[in-house]
Amino acid sequence: MLTAVKNQTRITALSIKYALMREMLNKATFTSNVVFMVLNNASFIIQWVVLFSIRDNIGGYTLKQVLLLWGLAAMTYGVSRFFFAKAFSLSNIINNGKLDSFLVQPKNVLISAITTDVSPSALGDILYGYIILFIYGFSFGTFFLYTLFGILGGLIVTAISVILNSLSFWFQKTDVIAETGNNLMTNFATYPDGIFKGAVKLLLYTLVPVGIATYLPIQVLTEFNLVKLLIVLGFTIIIVLLAFLVFYKGLKRYSSSNLMIARI
Amino acid sequence: MKKYIFIFKSELMSNLQYTFNIFVGFIGYLIMLFILFNLYRYLYSDSSEIINGYTMNQMVWYVIFTEILWSVSGGRKFCSKISEDVRGGNIAYNINKPYSYIGYSLASHLGEMFIKAIVYTILAMIMGYLFLGMFPSLSILEILALILISFIAIVISSLLVICIGLLSFRIEDSSPIYWLYSKLILIFGTIFPIEYFPKAIQPILNYSPVYVTTYGPARLFVNFNLDTFLNILLFQLIYLILAYLLCALMYKKGVKNLNVNGG
Amino acid sequence: MPKEGRFMAIITVKNLSKTFKVKLKEKGLKGSIKSIFKPKYKVVRAVNNISFEVEKGEIIAFIGPNGAGKSTTIKMLTGILYPNKGEVNVLDINPVVNRKKLAYQIGTVFGQKEQLWTHLTPYDNFKFFGAIYDIPEAAVEKKIEEFNEVFELSEFINTPVRNLSLGQRIRCEIVASLIHEPKVLFLDEPTIGLDPVVKENIRTLIKRMNKEYKTTIFLTSHDVGDIEKLCKRVIIINDGKIVLDDSMENLKYHYLNKKIVEVKMREKVNLDNEEGITILKDKGYNLKIEVDITKKSVTDALKLLNPENIVDINISNIPLEDIISTIYKEGI
Structure with missing residues (x-):
């Protein structure tokens, strides 16, 4: 069991490394992707400076906290899009029969399938996340927590995407639904939860778990709370397991490239 | 002109089969709108308050309108399509065809976006009414004027996106430039009006693409005024011509280099 | 067992x-x-x-x-x-x-x-596949060396796959x-x-x-x-x-009891209604027939054509391709 995990980790790391090498073949494009993504994220600082000129407190957040929120959202997004880029186009892989080559390998199909590609701009997101942390105030404690939450959040976002994309084992045209779902997560994650009320707030901690991926971590970063940390950790484990479950359940219905649409 | 209308029409017809995608895509729009609605409801302590010259209702309608313009210009995909054409060498095939590449791209893009524009507009108006319980007061004539302005706004956005896409002649991947452009449009003209920015930079914004592509039309929508209309129209025409000339120039130069390098 | x-x-x-x-x-x-x-x-x-x-x-x-x-x-x-x-x-x-x-x-x-990863060399690809199958590094290297010799890969083993010809790629796919x-x-x-x-x-x-x-x-x-x-x-x-x-x-063998005979002749011969002979092509002096040797021997068929009359002749088996496509069409 332990060797299997070790071997799987080794091959996953190798796969990500090779994918990164492929992206770095063209250094100029690679660098501009990273740099422009940092600038792209930074442009939203303007938005919040303007909004905070109206009120000094929006939804219980100060400007600094909103920036941290943005930074963590970018980290989360970056971790998921960098390490598991293909999780966001998994339905294409499923529909076009591209799981075949992973199915004949003695490794975990889902992990292999989603780690064959990296997105260079996602590296810019991660970088931006750390820049924000330095602006917010660096300490080894926050650095560690921030990184941890970035990874956990990334796993949550990836798991949700895997679940949504896996729907294409059962239904058609689920790629648009998955894309919308993923955007929804990002959109909510970049606004303070204090502006939402009642049912919506409940939704954000359940069906659209932005609350757990982003809002709770910000609370823990502002004021350490072990229970909240454990909630985030526990939720991550559950949703990741759920993603595997849904994917493998669907895999039994996988039809390789035999799924054709016949026209009358 | 006739052939471009034909391209527009056939692209429109072939996109009818993606109606489902448009409806699902609208959910994304709705969420964005919902978040901004919550944000403004939070910022305005009561509905009579005026911030930077806008009431809350006006602010929400402003955002509804700019977000429609934003979604309907569908720039990200369009830009990467143009880039693909340039990098994949598709553009080389177009040189010998009896139509202009820019005209072709524009017509097919507008055709692709047409149904989306109608669906989004109708649904967004319903949503706005549900959120606020009122419509901005506009006469039929004013609505027609708005449609004209919005159409030109989308054409200008599309031309600007073509320009960015054509940058691929020089740099391998133009999408980073597009991100930055789109974020500037988003922040300086979509989320809130120009009046929200410091007085010092307002004049700059008034001459920027933001004025003719998002801010201008949306401002007319929430507060119609004949003078503003004529002013925006004038600026739009100037922008239209300049954007087209820029596209044509970039295309010409790019293709010329392509020939020298043998594609 | x-x-x-x-x-x-x-x-x-x-x-x-x-x-x-x-x-x-x-x-x-x-x-x-x-x-x-x-x-x-x-x-x-x-x-x-x-x-x-x-x-x-x-x-x-x-x-x-x-x-x-x-x-x-x-x-x-x-x-x-x-x-x-x-x-x-x-x-x-x-x-x-x-x-x-x-x-x-x-x-x-x-x-x-x-x-295969197209931006990597076959060598790196083989090592990647070795890792997929949990083979220790040293063993993989030995294996690659062996394959290099047996399957003659040395010419391109260090060239990125994307620069290989289609044939070389398939070879590497198989070796991988x-x-x-x-x-x-x-x-x-x-x-x-x-x-x-x-x-x-x-x-x-x-x-x-x-x-x-x-x-x-x-x-x-x-x-x-x-x-x-x-x-x-x-x-x-x-x-x-x-x-x-x-x-x-x-x-x-099942289909080999049929032979194809192509002949070029001096004079026309009428083979209609001959048992065991099917005419495939008849262009006057050029004739292509199928002989069912369970019914008529090749020698008998040749006699019918009259050896004196033959300018050129070619006797062949039915190509496997035709056998297979017959099976596709008719079943067995």
Whole structure:
């Protein structure tokens, strides 16, 4: 069991490394992707400076906290899009029969399938996340927590995407639904939860778990709370397991490239 | 002109089969709108308050309108399509065809976006009414004027996106430039009006693409005024011509280099 | 447990079936809208109750026209697709239950799908595949060295795959699938799109593999040359059913009781209504006939033509390609 995990980790790391090498073949494009993504994220600082000129407190957040929120959202997004880029186009892989080559390998199909590609701009997101942390105030404690939450959040976002994309084992045209779902997560994650009320707030901690991926971590970063940390950790484990479950359940219905649409 | 209308029409017809995608895509729009609605409801302590010259209702309608313009210009995909054409060498095939590449791209893009524009507009108006319980007061004539302005706004956005896409002649991947452009449009003209920015930079914004592509039309929508209309129209025409000339120039130069390098 | 003998079945397939639901789409806008709300499906039986066995060390050709169910079968054997009915056993492993365990023992090459990283060299790719199969680094390096010699790769082993020719790529694909010394190798259209010289190379490689490593080979191909030159046994599948499972020799022999005779003559000869002779082409002085030698010997046929009268003659067997396409068309 332990060797299997070790071997799987080794091959996953190798796969990500090779994918990164492929992206770095063209250094100029690679660098501009990273740099422009940092600038792209930074442009939203303007938005919040303007909004905070109206009120000094929006939804219980100060400007600094909103920036941290943005930074963590970018980290989360970056971790998921960098390490598991293909999780966001998994339905294409499923529909076009591209799981075949992973199915004949003695490794975990889902992990292999989603780690064959990296997105260079996602590296810019991660970088931006750390820049924000330095602006917010660096300490080894926050650095560690921030990184941890970035990874956990990334796993949550990836798991949700895997679940949504896996729907294409059962239904058609689920790629648009998955894309919308993923955007929804990002959109909510970049606004303070204090502006939402009642049912919506409940939704954000359940069906659209932005609350757990982003809002709770910000609370823990502002004021350490072990229970909240454990909630985030526990939720991550559950949703990741759920993603595997849904994917493998669907895999039994996988039809390789035999799924054709016949026209009358 | 006739052939471009034909391209527009056939692209429109072939996109009818993606109606489902448009409806699902609208959910994304709705969420964005919902978040901004919550944000403004939070910022305005009561509905009579005026911030930077806008009431809350006006602010929400402003955002509804700019977000429609934003979604309907569908720039990200369009830009990467143009880039693909340039990098994949598709553009080389177009040189010998009896139509202009820019005209072709524009017509097919507008055709692709047409149904989306109608669906989004109708649904967004319903949503706005549900959120606020009122419509901005506009006469039929004013609505027609708005449609004209919005159409030109989308054409200008599309031309600007073509320009960015054509940058691929020089740099391998133009999408980073597009991100930055789109974020500037988003922040300086979509989320809130120009009046929200410091007085010092307002004049700059008034001459920027933001004025003719998002801010201008949306401002007319929430507060119609004949003078503003004529002013925006004038600026739009100037922008239209300049954007087209820029596209044509970039295309010409790019293709010329392509020939020298043998594609 | 049978000893590793000649008659040990390595692949057993019993009453295997696979159906697909295919979505039907009507034309036009109305059709698109209808298909969103009320999709219509048609059930297609891709594989219909087939059974066969493959023995250790065999090279077997699994052929059939497009859409006959070849790929579907191969995909069920390798654990890619779940069967609807029936049993599959490869090396005493059920692919459905133990996909990963089976994966260590088999190799696959799908001619139209690439498994290699194109920006890496074959050498790095082989090392990657070594890692996939948990082979220690030193062992992989040794293996690569060995393959380098046996399969003559040294010319391009350090060139990025994207710079290789199609033939070199396929060779590397095949070699990559051998890194873990699979006991069975599944090849789906390995020579598709290759020129004759490269095809020959690939065939040599496959033969060598079978000989040196005793690999059992399960091959699908549209190329009669592949089948004729590599395989001793053929299974023909059509419409999801096995229509023939026989040795290459029998297949040929069965149809070899017919000969094709092409002659060029000085004078016209009337062969209408002669028993055992079918006229394939009659262009006056040029004649092409098929002689059924169970009914008329070749000598008798030649006598009818009158040897004095013959300017030029060519007697040949029916090409395998024609035999196979007859089977496709008529069944057996």
